[in-house]
Amino acid sequence: MTISIKNNQTIPIQSIPVLKYEDFLSVNLSLLQDASSHCVNYYGLFEAGIIKLICCIANDSDHTVLISSSEIIGGENIYPSFTAQHFSFHIFERELHENFGIRYNDHPWLKPVRYPYDHANQESLISNYPFYQIHSEELHEVGVGPIHAGIIEPGHFRFICSGEQIIHLEIQLGYQHRGIEQLFIHKKKLLQRISLAESIAGDSVAGHTTAFINLWESLCNYHPSEELQFSRTLAMELERIAIHTGDLSGICTDIAYQLGSAVFGRLRTPIINFFQSWCGNRLAKGLLRVVKNNYYFNEKLGLELENILDSFESDYIEMWNKFHELPSILARLEKTGVLTTEAAASIGVVGMIAKASGIKRDIRNSHPHDYYTQLKHEPVIKHHGDVYSRTQIRNEEIRQSISYIRNMIQTIPIRNNAEESIGPLQKNSFTLSLAEGWRGEICHCAVTDDNGELIHYKIKDPSMHNWLGLALAVRNNEISDFPICNKSFNLSYCGHDL
Amino acid sequence: MLDNIKILIHQGKQYIPDITKVEVPGIFKGRPEISAEKVDIVALIDLCPTNAITADPVRLDIGKCTFCGECALSFPGKIKFTKDYKLATNQRSSLIISEGENTNINVDPDQIRKEISKYFSGSLKLRQISAGGDNSNELELNACGNVNFDMGRFGIEFVASPRHADGIVITGPISENMAEALQICYEAIPQPKIIILAGTDAISSGIFSESRALNRNFINQHTIDLFVPGNPVHPLTFINGVLELIRKR
Numbered sequence: 001m002t003i004s005i006k007n008n009q010t011i012p013i014q015s016i017p018v019l020k021y022e023d024f025l026s027v028n029l030s031l032l033q034d035a036s037s038h039c040v041n042y043y044g045l046f047e048a049g050i051i052k053l054i055c056c057i058a059n060d061s062d063h064t065v066l067i068s069s070s071e072i073i074g075g076e077n078i079y080p081s082f083t084a085q086h087f088s089f090h091i092f093e094r095e096l097h098e099n100f101g102i103r104y105n106d107h108p109w110l111k112p113v114r115y116p117y118d119h120a121n122q123e124s125l126i127s128n129y130p131f132y133q134i135h136s137e138e139l140h141e142v143g144v145g146p147i148h149a150g151i152i153e154p155g156h157f158r159f160i161c162s163g164e165q166i167i168h169l170e171i172q173l174g175y176q177h178r179g180i181e182q183l184f185i186h187k188k189k190l191l192q193r194i195s196l197a198e199s200i201a202g203d204s205v206a207g208h209t210t211a212f213i214n215l216w217e218s219l220c221n222y223h224p225s226e227e228l229q230f231s232r233t234l235a236m237e238l239e240r241i242a243i244h245t246g247d248l249s250g251i252c253t254d255i256a257y258q259l260g261s262a263v264f265g266r267l268r269t270p271i272i273n274f275f276q277s278w279c280g281n282r283l284a285k286g287l288l289r290v291v292k293n294n295y296y297f298n299e300k301l302g303l304e305l306e307n308i309l310d311s312f313e314s315d316y317i318e319m320w321n322k323f324h325e326l327p328s329i330l331a332r333l334e335k336t337g338v339l340t341t342e343a344a345a346s347i348g349v350v351g352m353i354a355k356a357s358g359i360k361r362d363i364r365n366s367h368p369h370d371y372y373t374q375l376k377h378e379p380v381i382k383h384h385g386d387v388y389s390r391t392q393i394r395n396e397e398i399r400q401s402i403s404y405i406r407n408m409i410q411t412i413p414i415r416n417n418a419e420e421s422i423g424p425l426q427k428n429s430f431t432l433s434l435a436e437g438w439r440g441e442i443c444h445c446a447v448t449d450d451n452g453e454l455i456h457y458k459i460k461d462p463s464m465h466n467w468l469g470l471a472l473a474v475r476n477n478e479i480s481d482f483p484i485c486n487k488s489f490n491l492s493y494c495g496h497d498l
Numbered sequence: 499m500l501d502n503i504k505i506l507i508h509q510g511k512q513y514i515p516d517i518t519k520v521e522v523p524g525i526f527k528g529r530p531e532i533s534a535e536k537v538d539i540v541a542l543i544d545l546c547p548t549n550a551i552t553a554d555p556v557r558l559d560i561g562k563c564t565f566c567g568e569c570a571l572s573f574p575g576k577i578k579f580t581k582d583y584k585l586a587t588n589q590r591s592s593l594i595i596s597e598g599e600n601t602n603i604n605v606d607p608d609q610i611r612k613e614i615s616k617y618f619s620g621s622l623k624l625r626q627i628s629a630g631g632d633n634s635n636e637l638e639l640n641a642c643g644n645v646n647f648d649m650g651r652f653g654i655e656f657v658a659s660p661r662h663a664d665g666i667v668i669t670g671p672i673s674e675n676m677a678e679a680l681q682i683c684y685e686a687i688p689q690p691k692i693i694i695l696a697g698t699d700a701i702s703s704g705i706f707s708e709s710r711a712l713n714r715n716f717i718n719q720h721t722i723d724l725f726v727p728g729n730p731v732h733p734l735t736f737i738n739g740v741l742e743l744i745r746k747r
Contacts, residue, residue, distance in 0.1 A: 202634025
C-alpha cells in the first residue's frame with residue numbers, strides 16, 4: 001500500500017501507490033501506531049483538475065520513509081480529515097485547505113496557515129484572521145506584532161490572559177510569505193535555485209542548502225565525493241554551534257543576565273567569522289554547491305578551525321559553568337514553558353523541541369546522509385520539556401558538534417580535481433531529502449515531468465511542526481515569561497511562511 | 499564575584515577599536531572591480547542568478563547582486579571582489595559598478611537632507627522592520643550592537659517603538675503580507691525620519707524578483723536615504739554607511 005524509500009532516494013512517480021482516499025487515510029494513520037514513525041511531509045500537487053496528495057511517513061527505527069498517494073477532486077466534496085485521529089497532521093491539512101480549498105468535515109482547527117498569494121479563498125485576508133475568542137469579563141486579550149520589539153521577523157501573537165496568566169495563545173503567521181516554492185519552478189537556472197535554497201531561512205543556510213543539494217544530486221543520479229559530503233556535514237555542524245551559542249546569548253538577554261548575554265554573544269563571532277574565512281560569507285551563503293566545491297577545506301583551514309575551537313571551548317565552558325550554577329537563572333528556566341512528552345508526541349514536534357520533551361527524533365541518527373553515516377550520532381535527550389531542557393540541549397549539542405568537528409578535521413578528504421559534470425534530471429521522478437538542521441528536521445520533496453523538468457518543489461521547515469508546540473508550552477505561564485519561552489523555541493517565521 | 503571578574507578577564511578586549519579602518523578576516527566579497535579583459539560576455543551575463551550583470555560596458559549592480567561570487571570564480575581575470583566593505587551609498591546609481599572603474603563607493607554629501615546631520619549626528623535611533631527578510635540580515639543587524647562591533651558607542655541604536663525612532667531599516671524583499679504593517683510603522687515615526695534599505699533583498703528584491711508575493715510600492719513611493727548592499731549586510735558595511743550618512747558636515 002506504500003513504497004518504502006531511503007533518505008535521498010529517487011523513485012519513478014508511477015511507483016508511488018495511488019490509493020482510494022479512505023484507504024490512504026487508514027493506511028497512513030495505522031503507520032503512526034508505531035511510536036517510531038511520524039509524518040515528515042504531507043502535501044498536494046494540482047494537475048489537470050486533480051489534486052494529488054502525497055504522504056511521507058518516516059520510520060526512525062528501520063531508517064525508511066513510506067510514501068503513498070491519493071487523487072481527489074476537491075471542489076464541493078467533503079473529506080474526513082487525518083487530523084481528527086492524529087493531531088500531527090493539523091498543519092498539513094490546514095495548508096491543503098488553504099491552497100486547494102479542500103473541505104474537511106471533522107478538522108478541529110481549520111485555520112489559515114500563511115495566506116499565500118495564490119490561496120484558494122481570496123476573500124480570506126491576513127488582516128482578518130479568525131482568532132479563537134473566549135467571552136468573559138474576567139479575561140483580557142493581548143495582541144503582539146506583527147512587528148516585534150527587537151530585530152526579529154514578523155508574526156502576530158494573540159494571548160488570552162487571566163490576570164498575568166496565559167490561558168491561550170494563538171500564533172498567526174504568513175507575513176513573511178515570499179512564494180519561494182513557486183520560484184523554484186519559475187527560475188530555471190541551477191544557480192538561481194541554489195540561491196533560493198540559501199534564502200529559505202538565512203539562519204539555516206547549511207541545513208536547507210544541504211537538503212536541496214542532496215535532493216538535486218539524487219535526481220541527477222550523482223553520488224557526491226567524500227570531499228563534498230565532508231564540507232556539507234562540517235558546515236551543518238558549524239552552523240549548529242553558531243546558532244545555539246547565539247541562542248544562549250538570547251536566553252541570557254531575556255532574563256537580563258548581562259554577562260552571559262555578552263559572552264555567549266561574542267563567542268558566536270569567531271565561529272561565523274570562520275565561515276567567512278572559508279567562503280567569504282559569515283552565514284555560509286555561497287559555500288555549498290551541487291557537484292562542485294568552490295571552497296576546498298584544506299589543512300590550513302583545518303588548523304585555523306582547531307585553534308578557534310580550542311579558545312572557544314575554554315571560554316564557553318567557563319561561562320556555561322557559571323551560568324548553570326546561578327539559582328536566579330535556574331529559577332527562571334526550570335519548569336517554565338513546559339511541553340509535555342504527550343503533547344509533543346501528539347502534535348508531532350521535531351528537532352531540539354522533540355528532544356527536550358523526551359522524544360528521540362534526529363535525522364542524523366535515524367536517516368543519516370553525507371558524513372553522518374560515519375559519525376554514529378546519538379541524540380541528546382532531555383525529559384522535562386521546559387526552557388531549561390531546551391537550554392541544556394543546546395549546551396550539549398554544542399559540545400557534541402565540537403567533538404564531531406575535531407574528529408572530522410583529523411582526516412580531511414583529498415581534493416577531487418577532476419571536472420565533474422552532472423546529467424539531466426531523471427524524468428517522471430520523485431525525491432525526498434531529509435536533513436537535521438540545528439532547528440530540526442528539514443524535508444524537501446521534488447517531482448519532475450516527462451521532459452525531466454522540475455514541476456513541483458515542496459519545502460518543510462521544522463518550524464511547521466513546532467510553532468504549535470510554543471503555543472501549548474506557554475499555557476498557564478506568566479505572560480512575562482513569553483519572551484524566554486519564545487527564545488528557547490527560536491522558530492523560523494520565513495521558514496514557515498516560505 | 500571573583501568568578502565573574504575571571505570570566506571578564508578571559509574575554510580580553512573584544513571590541514574593534516577603529517571601525518572605519520579595521521581589515522576583515524579571511525575572504526570577503528566586498529566592492530567588486532571589473533577589468534577591461536575580453537571575455538565571453540554572453541556567458542558572463544547568463545551566469546548571474548539575479549541579472550545583476552549587463553553589457554556595453556560590463557556593469558555589475560551590487561544592489562541586485564547576491565554576492566554568490568560565481569562570476570569571479572568563473573571569470574577571475576574579469577571580476578574580482580575586493581575586501582572593501584564600504585558599500586553603502588545614498589544614490590542607487592552608485593551601486594552600479596562599471597568596467598575599469600575602481601573608485602570607492604561614497605555617500606554623496608550634496609544629496610543628504612540638511613536635517614539629517616543637524617538632528618541625528620550625535621544620536622540615531624532606528625526601528626528595524628523585516629518584511630520577508632530571511633533572518634540573515636536581521637542576525638547581522640543584531641550583531642552591529644554586540645560587544646565586537648558596538649554600534650552603541652556612536653549613539654546609534656535599534657529601539658522597540660517607532661515613536662522613539664528617527665527612522666526605519668527595512669530588510670527583505672517586502673512581502674505583500676507585510677506591506678500594510680510597514681506603512682503603519684513608518685507613519686508612526688515622528689518627523690524628520692530616514693529610510694535605510696539593508697541587504698540586496700530590500701534594495702532590489704534580489705533572488706525574489708518576479709515573485710508574485712511581493713509588494714514594493716513603499717519603496718517606489720519614498721525617497722531612500724541609504725542603500726546598504728550585502729547578502730546579508732556585513733556589520734562593518736552597515737555601521738560605516740550610517741556613520742557617513744549622519745556625520746556632522
